[in-house]
Amino acid sequence: MRSEAAIAGIGATEFSKESGRSELRLAAEAVLAALDDAGLTPSDVDGMVTYTQDTNQEIAVAREVGIGDLTFFSRVHYGGGAACGTVMHAAMAVATGAARTVVCYRAFNERSGRRFGQPDARVGGEPSSQGLEMSWHVPYGLMTPAAWVAMFARRYMHVSGATSEDFGRVAVAMRRHAATNPAAWFHGRPITLEEHQASRWIAEPLHLLDCCQESDGGVALVVTTAERARDLRRSPAVIAAAAQGSGTGQMMMTSYYRDDMAGLPEMSVVGTRLWEMSGLSPADIQTAILYDHFTPFVLNQLEELGFCGRGEAKDYVKDGGIELGGRLPVNPHGGQLGEAYIHGMNGIAEAVRQIRGTSVNQVGGVENVLVTAGTGVPTSGLVLTRG
Amino acid sequence: MSAHDREETGAHEELMELAAKQAALGEVRGAPAADPVNEPMIRHWLAAMGDANPAYLANGVAPPAMAQVWTMQGLGPRQPSPVDEVMTALNEAGFTGVVATNCDHTYHRPLRVGERVTAATRFSDLKGPKSTALGEGYFATWTVTWYSEDDPVAEMLFRVLKFRPKERKKPYPLKPAINQDTAFFWEGVKQGELRIQRCGDCGELRHPPGPLCPTCRSANRDHVVASGLGTLYSFVVHHHPPVPGRETPFVVAVVELPEGVRIVGNIVDCPVEDVGIGMELRVTYSSMDDELTLPLWAPREP
Amino acid sequence: MRTLTEGQVEIGSVLPELSIDLTPTLIVSTALATMDFTPVHHDVEGARAQGSKDIFLNILTTMGLVERYVTDWIGPEAVIKRINVKLGVPAYAGDRLTFTGAVVDCEEGEYTVEVRGKVSLGDHATATVAFRLPAPGDGTAAP
Numbered sequence: 106m107r108s109e110a111a112i113a114g115i116g117a118t119e120f121s122k123e124s125g126r127s128e129l130r131l132a133a134e135a136v137l138a139a140l141d142d143a144g145l146t147p148s149d150v151d152g153m154v155t156y157t158q159d160t161n162q163e164i165a166v167a168r169e170v171g172i173g174d175l176t177f178f179s180r181v182h183y184g185g186g187a188a189c190g191t192v193m194h195a196a197m198a199v200a201t202g203a204a205r206t207v208v209c210y211r212a213f214n215e216r217s218g219r220r221f222g223q224p225d226a227r228v229g230g231e232p233s234s235q236g237l238e239m240s241w242h243v244p245y246g247l248m249t250p251a252a253w254v255a256m257f258a259r260r261y262m263h264v265s266g267a268t269s270e271d272f273g274r275v276a277v278a279m280r281r282h283a284a285t286n287p288a289a290w291f292h293g294r295p296i297t298l299e300e301h302q303a304s305r306w307i308a309e310p311l312h313l314l315d316c317c318q319e320s321d322g323g324v325a326l327v328v329t330t331a332e333r334a335r336d337l338r339r340s341p342a343v344i345a346a347a348a349q350g351s352g353t354g355q356m357m358m359t360s361y362y363r364d365d366m367a368g369l370p371e372m373s374v375v376g377t378r379l380w381e382m383s384g385l386s387p388a389d390i391q392t393a394i395l396y397d398h399f400t401p402f403v404l405n406q407l408e409e410l411g412f413c414g415r416g417e418a419k420d421y422v423k424d425g426g427i428e429l430g431g432r433l434p435v436n437p438h439g440g441q442l443g444e445a446y447i448h449g450m451n452g453i454a455e456a457v458r459q460i461r462g463t464s465v466n467q468v469g470g471v472e473n474v475l476v477t478a479g480t481g482v483p484t485s486g487l488v489l490t491r492g
Numbered sequence: 493m494s495a496h497d498r499e500e501t502g503a504h505e506e507l508m509e510l511a512a513k514q515a516a517l518g519e520v521r522g523a524p525a526a527d528p529v530n531e532p533m534i535r536h537w538l539a540a541m542g543d544a545n546p547a548y549l550a551n552g553v554a555p556p557a558m559a560q561v562w563t564m565q566g567l568g569p570r571q572p573s574p575v576d577e578v579m580t581a582l583n584e585a586g587f588t589g590v591v592a593t594n595c596d597h598t599y600h601r602p603l604r605v606g607e608r609v610t611a612a613t614r615f616s617d618l619k620g621p622k623s624t625a626l627g628e629g630y631f632a633t634w635t636v637t638w639y640s641e642d643d644p645v646a647e648m649l650f651r652v653l654k655f656r657p658k659e660r661k662k663p664y665p666l667k668p669a670i671n672q673d674t675a676f677f678w679e680g681v682k683q684g685e686l687r688i689q690r691c692g693d694c695g696e697l698r699h700p701p702g703p704l705c706p707t708c709r710s711a712n713r714d715h716v717v718a719s720g721l722g723t724l725y726s727f728v729v730h731h732h733p734p735v736p737g738r739e740t741p742f743v744v745a746v747v748e749l750p751e752g753v754r755i756v757g758n759i760v761d762c763p764v765e766d767v768g769i770g771m772e773l774r775v776t777y778s779s780m781d782d783e784l785t786l787p788l789w790a791p792r793e794p
Numbered sequence: 795m796r797t798l799t800e801g802q803v804e805i806g807s808v809l810p811e812l813s814i815d816l817t818p819t820l821i822v823s824t825a826l827a828t829m830d831f832t833p834v835h836h837d838v839e840g841a842r843a844q845g846s847k848d849i850f851l852n853i854l855t856t857m858g859l860v861e862r863y864v865t866d867w868i869g870p871e872a873v874i875k876r877i878n879v880k881l882g883v884p885a886y887a888g889d890r891l892t893f894t895g896a897v898v899d900c901e902e903g904e905y906t907v908e909v910r911g912k913v914s915l916g917d918h919a920t921a922t923v924a925f926r927l928p929a930p931g932d933g934t935a936a937p
Contacts, residue, residue, distance in 0.1 A: 240668030547870035564829030
């Protein structure tokens with residue numbers, strides 16, 4: 106699979122708090138935009154991949170945009186952990202010949218429709234394996250993503266000595282990047298560390314400004330063979346490596362019963378595989394898209410992926426370390442904290458722009474970009490390269 | 493004796509004093525019946541009861557069981573009775589439920605058409621508190637004697653149970669899913685036991701539980717009852733958004749047990765600002781509604 | 795209707811069963827005939843608001859029906875002396891009230907009958923009723 110497939114097109118709707126349109130329409134608009142970006146038409150598509158959480162079936166999107174016969178369709182599970190997984194599945198399909206042109210998409214009204222940040226008593230009610238897993242937590246009111254993550258964050262602070270201000274530096278960096286990205290919800294609205302510290306508690310130790318915004322929108326990506334991508338409209342972002350990862354004793358978002366709760370073992374699984382497959386190392390990465398639904402896990406990821414040692418991320422993010430111009434600019438688009446929360450798909454699109462050299466916050470000399478997906482859940486990752 | 497018990501005892505004494513005072517009033521006569529014993533009411537009563545006995549109308553006497561009917565208030569103004577104050581006091585003390593338990597009639601002689609009766613009420617006694625199927629309550633008994641002129645014609649003993657309705661907890665909205673692999677845990681907490689799954693073969697303890705032993709793959713399992721002690725491993729203070737069935741802020745923690753497993757639960761009986769990693773905890777049980785009990789954690793040294 | 799005489803009533807005598815359909819009409823008409831205007835005996839919504847599933851029989855009617863059950867059997871000339879009722883479950887509209895009874899005692903010419911009035915929920919009334927019979931040939935023993 107290494108470098109056999111490439112992302113040839115990206116497309117998105119606007120990002121908002123109220124799209125005013127159906128989720129299916131958002132998906133269709135994003136898919137058409139991505140195909141247009143690639144210089145392809147719906148009739149070129151023979152494969153589709155989305156998230157198990159997406160409400161838009163592949164066949165529904167296909168009907169709307171005029172995609173005909175499909176020879177490959179697949180769904181990836183575990184919330185935002187699916188993001189890079191969709192591209193991995195598409196790359197596998199392309200590499201094996203199961204499909205020639207695969208569209209990956211994610212579209213939702215996550216702010217104006219069903220909000221993931223709100224408690225839903227139903228999650229603990231079903232005797233499915235997930236419902237039973239949730240049943241050790243939901244009855245105690247531990248039932249929002251912020252709280253699930255905060256439990257890890259508290260332990261991480263205890264073990265590493267990181268503070269809320271260290272988490273705040275992540276938020277400040279993302280908002281600084283979003284401030285100069287016209288597509289970002291927080292365009293023109295940077296924050297200070299003081300504002301972060303003063304923002305209200307959501308689930309201690311997480312402040313409001315440690316949490317990504319909830320957003321409406323859709324993003325789609327077109328994956329085809331690297332060879333074909335080179336003949337298309339845009340310069341390709343070659344998929345040098347793609348991996349999914351789940352760890353020992355893994356749970357959906359509450360892996361509290363294993364090791365020291367201060368790491369993200371599943372991200373280590375992904376990182377190890379990405380470096381192996383791509384033949385690259387952290388030093389070869391010019392910019393990284395690290396999943397940032399909540400700030401603390403950005404620190405964990407820097408450690409798990411090998412950008413710094415255990416417990417050193419708090420120093421790594423100091424003095425603008427992950428800001429534009431820093432040692433590793435993270436999420437130049439502003440991330441999910443600053444641009445929009447499209448379940449990680451908007452980050453993959455930014456990685457493609459960085460490879461192309463077309464980002465509004467372009468990092469200089471980009472050859473390789475690392476992208477990760479949802480944290481605290483079974484996850485996935487990509488290394489994209491110029492090609 | 494706790495303050496609560498003292499308060500209860502005080503309320504009880506006040507009720508018994510009032511009951512004695514009302515009983516000491518003796519028989520209290522009401523106003524004469526609005527109508528004398530009359531054929532239309534007898535006929536109507538017999539028809540409604542489906543009583544075909546011809547003797548009453550033929551002989552100009554009322555059915556004995558009608559005794560109380562003649563002095564019923566109907567839609568007219570209520571007549572005061574020595575029972576009223578006792579009922580009011582019982583209601584105020586929280587014994588708001590009422591159910592009649594006994595109604596005993598004694599008939600001295602038949603009532604004839606044209607006689608006008610007067611009811612006289614005597615408060616007899618108040619007994620309690622007693623625990624009953626309906627809840628804790630008092631039995632109040634009074635008697636009514638019906639007079640024609642000064643001639644007692646019928647008597648009634650009437651007893652009611654005034655009870656404090658059992659509080660039914662609102663169903664707690666955050667219910668766990670339970671299956672064959674986890675039922676033993678939830679049954680345990682209902683009985684005040686914190687149960688940890690143990691492999692029946694290799695003895696490995698495991699929480700959360702599951703169908704197989706991850707170490708030796710045995711499906712042979714039982715459980716041990718944990719000591720109930722724990723150490724706080726990590727925690728969150730939930731502020732926002734609101735969670736159904738919960739008041740914010742509340743604390744949820746990962747607790748490490750000396751038995752070697754971790755479990756999640758709320759921290760209770762502890763100011764939020766005093767919660768910290770490493771604090772020593774002991775389990776406590778909280779009944780969330782009629783079905784669900786949760787194991788929660790309190791500081792070991794209060 | 796004929797009244798039983800002393801020779802026809804003895805301890806162990808069993809009363810014929812009486813079953814009464816508790817129609818809303820019966821509940822309401824008996825409540826009004828006993829001058830009882832409490833809403834739980836005629837107003838379905840009112841009864842439900844108080845936690846009852848429907849309107850139900852009032853106590854004065856229970857007394858009347860127990861009396862009727864015994865006099866239906868012994869006849870018009872007997873004299874009812876006492877009706878002691880232990881009240882049980884409510885007798886709701888739509889249910890059926892079934893009386894059974896037997897003579898359990900006779901002392902100095904006063905007979906005691908035990909009566910049970912059952913509904914679907916259980917015993918609505920458990921009663922003892924005491925009565926006297928006219929002496930044989932005593933046509934004047936009007937009730």
